[in-house]
Amino acid sequence: MTGWTLGLWPGAIEFTTPLWLLAAPLALLPLWPRRRHALDYGCVDWLPHDRLGDLLLLAGRVAAALAMLAAVLGLSGLGQPATEVQRTGRGAEIVIVLDRSRSMDEALVPKGRQPAIDTTHESKGKVARRLLGEFAARRPEDRYALLLFSTSPLPIVPFTQHGDVVQAAIEAGGIGRGLSETDIGRALLAGAEQFERRAYSGSRILLLVSDGAAQMDPEIRERIARALTRNRIAVYWVFIRSALSLGLDADESDNVPEAALHRFLQSTGVPYQAFEAEDPEAVEQAVAEVDRQQNLPLDYAERIPRRDLSTWCFVVALAAGALALAIRLITRPAWKQELQS
Numbered sequence: 001m002t003g004w005t006l007g008l009w010p011g012a013i014e015f016t017t018p019l020w021l022l023a024a025p026l027a028l029l030p031l032w033p034r035r036r037h038a039l040d041y042g043c044v045d046w047l048p049h050d051r052l053g054d055l056l057l058l059a060g061r062v063a064a065a066l067a068m069l070a071a072v073l074g075l076s077g078l079g080q081p082a083t084e085v086q087r088t089g090r091g092a093e094i095v096i097v098l099d100r101s102r103s104m105d106e107a108l109v110p111k112g113r114q115p116a117i118d119t120t121h122e123s124k125g126k127v128a129r130r131l132l133g134e135f136a137a138r139r140p141e142d143r144y145a146l147l148l149f150s151t152s153p154l155p156i157v158p159f160t161q162h163g164d165v166v167q168a169a170i171e172a173g174g175i176g177r178g179l180s181e182t183d184i185g186r187a188l189l190a191g192a193e194q195f196e197r198r199a200y201s202g203s204r205i206l207l208l209v210s211d212g213a214a215q216m217d218p219e220i221r222e223r224i225a226r227a228l229t230r231n232r233i234a235v236y237w238v239f240i241r242s243a244l245s246l247g248l249d250a251d252e253s254d255n256v257p258e259a260a261l262h263r264f265l266q267s268t269g270v271p272y273q274a275f276e277a278e279d280p281e282a283v284e285q286a287v288a289e290v291d292r293q294q295n296l297p298l299d300y301a302e303r304i305p306r307r308d309l310s311t312w313c314f315v316v317a318l319a320a321g322a323l324a325l326a327i328r329l330i331t332r333p334a335w336k337q338e339l340q341s
Contacts, residue, residue, distance in 0.1 A: 016077030024072050030064035060327035067320035074313030082306045091141035092203035096132060097191040098173050099210035100148040101182045124240050128209050129170050131287045136166045138291060145194045148173050149187030185216035192227035204233045207290060211240040213261040225268045234271035238286045241278045248276055
């Protein structure tokens with residue numbers, strides 16, 4: 001028998017090692033009537049009735065019984081089981097798809113300056129992570145999931161509302177160096193599939209942050225479009241434009257991957273908006289604009305982890321045992337009458 005959950009109002013309790021409960025009846029032993037130790041005295045009628053002594057005796061027995069019961073409950077692993085609580089807030093469910101390719105390690109410099117030469121500015125990846133961290137901090141009611149991508153998507157954290165987890169996941173994007181290749185198609189598909197088998201409870205956002213794109217075959221395009229439509233996802237793309245990029249409005253004949261991705265996302269039929277940024281200030285404005293876009297009522301289930309109560313049981317057992325011992329030490333044996341022959 002590995003565990004036992006007992007449903008009680010208003011909640012439930014759980015025992016991880018319930019076999020220890022078989023020892024619970026032993027807690028009745030201190031309450032069991034028994035012969036008391038006594039002192040001989042000539043005439044007990046001369047003595048007043050000791051109500052305080054009787055109360056102390058009863059308190060000592062109850063304390064001893066409580067100490068034994070609390071120890072048994074602690075050994076049985078008493079706790080509150082993990083539960084899910086339905087909550088309602090304002091915000092959105094946001095999947096952040098963050099580019100981790102090698103180009104994101106280059107400095108984000110004003111237009112007309114070479115990133116390979118200018119080392120006085122932050123890298124594009126560092127700027128993106130800093131602003132995404134501030135974005136998440138401003139929206140504590142949102143639920144976030146994060147994926148990094150380069151040659152393949154790398155899920156970092158599933159949907160959560162815990163701010164410290166979100167911030168740590170964003171910072172994890174700065175570990176190591178990125179790879180040269182980028183598979184943005186698989187990254188978008190993986191981001192959209194984060195919403196699969198989740199009840200629709202409010203606004204859904206896929207926030208793509210990258211400095212470029214790559215060609216996608218028709219099959220992956222179709223799968224992305226179906227996933228976005230099926231899960232009713234709004235797409236926001238913060239495009240960090242490189243110094244030599246032609247931008248999102250380049251002609252189709254120029255064969256620019258990011259412009260092709262922009263046209264594809266426009267054709268999916270889902271809400272879509274792109275923000276083209278060439279410097280840190282523009283990236284900050286783009287993220288702030290996304291912050292203003294979606295702030296709707298959101299229903300979500302929050303998982304409450306198991307709460308272990310065994311430590312408190314042992315504390316109660318120790319305190320009650322100490323009280324029973326103290327009462328035993330300060331009380332005297334009972335008086336008894338000396339029978340005269």
